[in-house]
Amino acid sequence: MTRELLTNIGQLVTNASAGDAAAGDAATGIDRLGIISDAAVLIDDGRIAWVGQATDAPAVSPAETVTGAQGRCVIPGFVDSHSHIVFGGDRAAEFEARMSGQKYSAGGIRSTVAATRTASDDDLRARTSGLLAEMLAQGTTTVEIKSGYGLTVADEARLVRLAVEVTEEVTFLGAHVIPAEFADRPDDYVDLVVGEMLDACAPEAKWIDVFCETGAFTVEQSRRILSAGAARGLGVRVHASQLGPGDGVRLAVELGAASVDHCTFLTDEDVAVLAGSTTVATLLPGVEFSTRQPYPDARRLLDAGVTVAIASDCNPGSSFTSSMPFCIAVAVRDMGMAPAEALWSATAGGAAALRRDDIGRIEPGAKADLVQLTADSYVHLAYRPGVPLVERVWKNGVLARREDEIRS
Structure with a gap:
C-alpha cells in the first residue's frame, strides 16, 4: 500500500x-x-x-x-459525464460553415458515422487516447464515453468495446440518429436497436441513451429504446431539448433517468418535473458556444432546486472541446452560474449524473x-x-x- x-x-x-x-x-x-x-x-x-x-x-x-x-x-x-470521443474524421468545414451563418442540425452526425465506419480500431484508439490525454492534462479524471457513430450492429459493438478499454462509464447510443440506409424506414432501425444491436452492446455497456429530438428519435421511439435498455440492466440517460422544446425531459424523469442532457429549451413544466425528481440536468456549454444557439438558463434550474451538472460533450460536430475549465468559464459568463456553482456542477454534479458517490x-x-x-x-x-x-x-x-x- x-x-x-x-x-x-x-x-x-x-x-x-x-x-x-x-x-x-x-x-x-x-x-x-x-x-x-x-x-x-x-x-x-x-x-x-x-x-x-x-x-x-x-x-x-x-x-x-x-x-x-x-x-x-x-x-x-473534474467528472465529464457526457462525451463522444470515439470517432473518425473531422468536421472543421461544418464548423466554418456554421460560423458563416448556417444553422446547426442533427444531420451532420451522419458524416462522422461514415468516417468512423471506415476507421481502423487503431485509428480510433489513437484519437481517443489523444483526447483523453487532453482531458487529463486539464484536470478531468473521470470520463463518460458514448457510442453512436457506428449505427450498425458490428460498429456499435466495436465502439462500445473500444470505450470499455479506457473507462467504466460507457453508454450505448445506437439511437443517435437514423442512419442513411434506414432514412425511409426509421421504425425498422428502432427494431434493430432494441434487438440485435442491444444484444451485442448491453453486455459491456453501463448506460443506454437516446437523442430524443426533432430530426432524430420521437418520444415514442425513445421510450421503446430506453425501456428495452433498462430491461437489460442498463442505466438510462437522455439527450433532450437541445434544438427546441419537446417531451424528452419529461420522458427522462418518467423513466428515472440518471441524467437528461442539453436542456437548452425548457418549459416551466420541464423545470418543475426536474425539480421533483432525482434526474440531473446536464448542461453542455461548449455546444452553445460552437453552434451559436441560446445558452441554457442554469440560474432558472438552480433556483428551482434542480441538480445541475456541467460536461464537455466533446464531439467533432457541435462541441469539439475537451476542456472542463473552459466549460466552467462559459457557464459562469453566459449561463448565470456563480463560480462555486459551476465548479460543483463540473465535479460533484457530474458524479451525481453518473450516480457515483466515490468521485467528484x-x-x-x-x-x-x-x-x-x-x-x-x-x-x-x-x-x-x-x-x-x-x-x-x-x-x-x-x-x-x-x-x-x-x-x-
Missing part, C-alpha cells in the same frame, strides 16, 4: 458538507464546496484516507511521500482524484478563461501529470 500526504494546501475544495463555517454563502453556492483553508489530504492506496487542517495531519513515515502544494488551491478531479469530492473513502491549480482560488477557473491553470493531477492516487508534462 502506498501513502502520500499532500500538505500546505491554501484552499481545499472538498464538496463535502464539512468546511469553514465562514465560507458558507447560499447565494453563490460556496456553502456546497466544503472549503478548508490551510489544509492537507492523506492518500492511501488510491483513496482519500484523511482530510483536514494541515496542523492536524497524521504523521507519515520517512519512507512515505510528502508533497507540498505551495499554498495553491486543490479541487476534486475529496473526503475519506472517495477515490483520490485531485487537481492542484496554479492559483490560490478556484475562482480563477472562471476569472482567467483559456489560461492553463492545472498544475498537477492525481488519478486514483497517482500523480498522473507533472507541470512540465502538462505544459509540453
Whole structure:
C-alpha cells in the first residue's frame, strides 16, 4: 500500500458538507464546496484516507511521500459525464460553415458515422487516447464515453468495446440518429436497436441513451429504446431539448433517468418535473458556444432546486472541446452560474449524473482524484478563461501529470 500526504494546501475544495463555517454563502453556492483553508489530504492506496487542517495531519513515515502544494488551491478531479470521443474524421468545414451563418442540425452526425465506419480500431484508439490525454492534462479524471457513430450492429459493438478499454462509464447510443440506409424506414432501425444491436452492446455497456429530438428519435421511439435498455440492466440517460422544446425531459424523469442532457429549451413544466425528481440536468456549454444557439438558463434550474451538472460533450460536430475549465468559464459568463456553482456542477454534479458517490469530492473513502491549480482560488477557473491553470493531477492516487508534462 502506498501513502502520500499532500500538505500546505491554501484552499481545499472538498464538496463535502464539512468546511469553514465562514465560507458558507447560499447565494453563490460556496456553502456546497466544503472549503478548508490551510489544509492537507492523506492518500492511501488510491483513496482519500484523511482530510483536514494541515496542523492536524497524521504523521507519515520517512519512507512515505510528502508533497507540498505551495499554498495553491486543490479541487476534486473534474467528472465529464457526457462525451463522444470515439470517432473518425473531422468536421472543421461544418464548423466554418456554421460560423458563416448556417444553422446547426442533427444531420451532420451522419458524416462522422461514415468516417468512423471506415476507421481502423487503431485509428480510433489513437484519437481517443489523444483526447483523453487532453482531458487529463486539464484536470478531468473521470470520463463518460458514448457510442453512436457506428449505427450498425458490428460498429456499435466495436465502439462500445473500444470505450470499455479506457473507462467504466460507457453508454450505448445506437439511437443517435437514423442512419442513411434506414432514412425511409426509421421504425425498422428502432427494431434493430432494441434487438440485435442491444444484444451485442448491453453486455459491456453501463448506460443506454437516446437523442430524443426533432430530426432524430420521437418520444415514442425513445421510450421503446430506453425501456428495452433498462430491461437489460442498463442505466438510462437522455439527450433532450437541445434544438427546441419537446417531451424528452419529461420522458427522462418518467423513466428515472440518471441524467437528461442539453436542456437548452425548457418549459416551466420541464423545470418543475426536474425539480421533483432525482434526474440531473446536464448542461453542455461548449455546444452553445460552437453552434451559436441560446445558452441554457442554469440560474432558472438552480433556483428551482434542480441538480445541475456541467460536461464537455466533446464531439467533432457541435462541441469539439475537451476542456472542463473552459466549460466552467462559459457557464459562469453566459449561463448565470456563480463560480462555486459551476465548479460543483463540473465535479460533484457530474458524479451525481453518473450516480457515483466515490468521485467528484475529496473526503475519506472517495477515490483520490485531485487537481492542484496554479492559483490560490478556484475562482480563477472562471476569472482567467483559456489560461492553463492545472498544475498537477492525481488519478486514483497517482500523480498522473507533472507541470512540465502538462505544459509540453
